[in-house]
Amino acid sequence: DAKTTQPPSMDCAEGRAANLPCNHSTISGNEYVYWYRQIHSQGPQYIIHGLKNNETNEMASLIITEDRKSSTLILPHATLRDTAVYYCIVRVSGYSTLTFGKGTMLLVSP
Amino acid sequence: NAGVTQTPKFRVLKTGQSMTLLCAQDMNHEYMYWYRQDPGMGLRLIHYSVGEGTTAKGEVPDGYNVSRLKKQNFLLGLESAAPSQTSVYFCASSDPGPENAQYFGPGTRLTVL
Numbered sequence: 001d002a003k004t005t006q007p008p009s010m011d012c013a014e015g016r017a018a019n020l021p022c023n024h025s026t027i028s029g030n031e032y033v034y035w036y037r038q039i040h041s042q043g044p045q046y047i048i049h050g051l052k053n054n055e056t057n058e059m060a061s062l063i064i065t066e067d068r069k070s071s072t073l074i075l076p077h078a079t080l081r082d083t084a085v086y087y088c089i090v091r092v093s094g095y096s097t098l099t100f101g102k103g104t105m106l107l108v109s110p
Numbered sequence: 111n112a113g114v115t116q117t118p119k120f121r122v123l124k125t126g127q128s129m130t131l132l133c134a135q136d137m138n139h140e141y142m143y144w145y146r147q148d149p150g151m152g153l154r155l156i157h158y159s160v161g162e163g164t165t166a167k168g169e170v171p172d173g174y175n176v177s178r179l180k181k182q183n184f185l186l187g188l189e190s191a192a193p194s195q196t197s198v199y200f201c202a203s204s205d206p207g208p209e210n211a212q213y214f215g216p217g218t219r220l221t222v223l
Contacts (some may be wrong), residue, residue, distance in 0.1 A: 020201055028205075034211070042217070044200065046214075103152065
């Protein structure tokens with residue numbers, strides 16, 4: 001699986017957009033980009049995933065660069081409940097397990 | 111739809127005792143997984159199953175055994191608990207293929223004294 005690089009921590013003001021970057025420069029053409037988050041002591045929560053195209057759902061948007069070497073998770077209007085560790089994960093085709101790194105600790109402040 | 115549930119939520123064991131953690135899913139997923147998470151670390155895969163009656167080793171399988179006798183259940187056993195197995199255990203399930211997301215349970219917090 002391709003490795004990912006994320007900043008260890010980020011801050012965001014409540015109500016503003018949170019943009020979480022992820023670098024995956026060694027990604028292969030058949031590997032998906034996944035985002036999960038983990039609120040303290042809870043199970044990881046699936047957010048969104050994509051292969052090549054940008055994706056949007058009720059929680060977030062995922063922007064993948066054209067060369068697929070990086071991506072950005074966007075929480076359009078962050079709330080205090082979005083404070084969590086966010087994991088960017090690359091999944092290789094044909095092998096379904098997830099490899100979690102250390103993620104980005106997002107702190108949303110009033 | 112309960113999703114993925116785990117039993118128990120908390121447990122304290124003494125060194126050498128045994129126990130079984132139960133994971134159940136109601137999404138008819140083929141694949142199920144057991145992860146552990148230690149303080150300040152990411153999740154690590156212990157064992158996984160790609161279908162009823164099948165199991166496979168993950169990254170950190172030593173000291174654990176698993177069984178998948180029914181499609182909806184995945185059991186994680188500790189035959190002789192050690193303090194190094196103090197951790198939070200998460201179960202997950204998914205449909206086959208990397209295009210399908212894994213969905214996680216709420217976790218079991220295990221302490222081995």
